[in-house]
Amino acid sequence: DQQVKQNSPSLSVQEGRISILNCDYTNSMFDYFLWYKKYPAEGPTFLISISSIKDKNEDGRFTVFLNKSAKHLSLHIVPSQPGDSAVYFCAASARNTGNQFYFGTGTSLTVIP
Amino acid sequence: DVKVTQSSRYLVKRTGEKVFLECVQDMDHENMFWYRQDPGLGLRLIYFSYDVKMKEKGDIPEGYSVSREKKERFSLILESASTNQTSMYLCASSSRPGVFQHFGDGTRLSIL
Numbered sequence: 228d229q230q231v232k233q234n235s236p237s238l239s240v241q242e243g244r245i246s247i248l249n250c251d252y253t254n255s256m257f258d259y260f261l262w263y264k265k266y267p268a269e270g271p272t273f274l275i276s277i278s279s280i281k282d283k284n285e286d287g288r289f290t291v292f293l294n295k296s297a298k299h300l301s302l303h304i305v306p307s308q309p310g311d312s313a314v315y316f317c318a319a320s321a322r323n324t325g326n327q328f329y330f331g332t333g334t335s336l337t338v339i340p
Numbered sequence: 341d342v343k344v345t346q347s348s349r350y351l352v353k354r355t356g357e358k359v360f361l362e363c364v365q366d367m368d369h370e371n372m373f374w375y376r377q378d379p380g381l382g383l384r385l386i387y388f389s390y391d392v393k394m395k396e397k398g399d400i401p402e403g404y405s406v407s408r409e410k411k412e413r414f415s416l417i418l419e420s421a422s423t424n425q426t427s428m429y430l431c432a433s434s435s436r437p438g439v440f441q442h443f444g445d446g447t448r449l450s451i452l
Binding site: 229231233259261263268269270271272273276316318320322327328330331332333 | 344349375380381382383384385388398430432437438440441442443444445446
């Protein structure tokens with residue numbers, strides 16, 4: 228059963244606008260969350276993380292929001308750029324149960340120039 | 341710069357063959373991982389290793405085994421390849437448990 232879900236397989240956004248990618252999880256023990264970005268023919272690269280003790284983490288144009296009560300996190304990209312076009316994966320782990328991260332199915336973002 | 345290198349980008353094998361996928365990292369990381377990525381299923385963990393000669397099963401270990409004889413190298417073995425093992429295989433490493441992982445560029449394996 229998928230513990231981390233990304234319900235939108237794809238998203239298209241105009242350059243300069245905000246991109247919002249969503250991720251839901253079912254396991255209330257998850258306390259650390261990551262976003263990865265993946266270009267075609269390359270492996271995923273780490274983008275940004277958030278711990279459950281926070282509800283927001285920001286790094287330049289990228290902000291991740293965490294809503295623990297809703298078991299939901301989102302990645303905001305502002306402003307979106309054509310180079311942001313990629314597949315984005317969210318991942319979650321429960322630190323007290325070991326090393327394993329559970330990944331969502333990915334959202335393909337296209338930023339239209 | 342951090343580097344995880346997978347030995348092959350593309351591989352075609354036949355049903356029943358024993359297949360070896362190799363992964364090397366140059367970061368002196370303790371932890372290494374093998375995932376497979378399939379459409380609609382995301383990344384699923386096959387096996388991981390905390391240290392040399394140590395291994396742990398992930399979510400989908402059936403039909404696979406692993407070998408970690410040296411810290412920098414983690415091999416995935418398909419004992420008897422089957423068509424349902426056609427997939428993209430990704431190797432990753434991390435410096436310690438529970439932190440983000442560095443990924444290789446993947447091996448696209450086709451089993452005919």
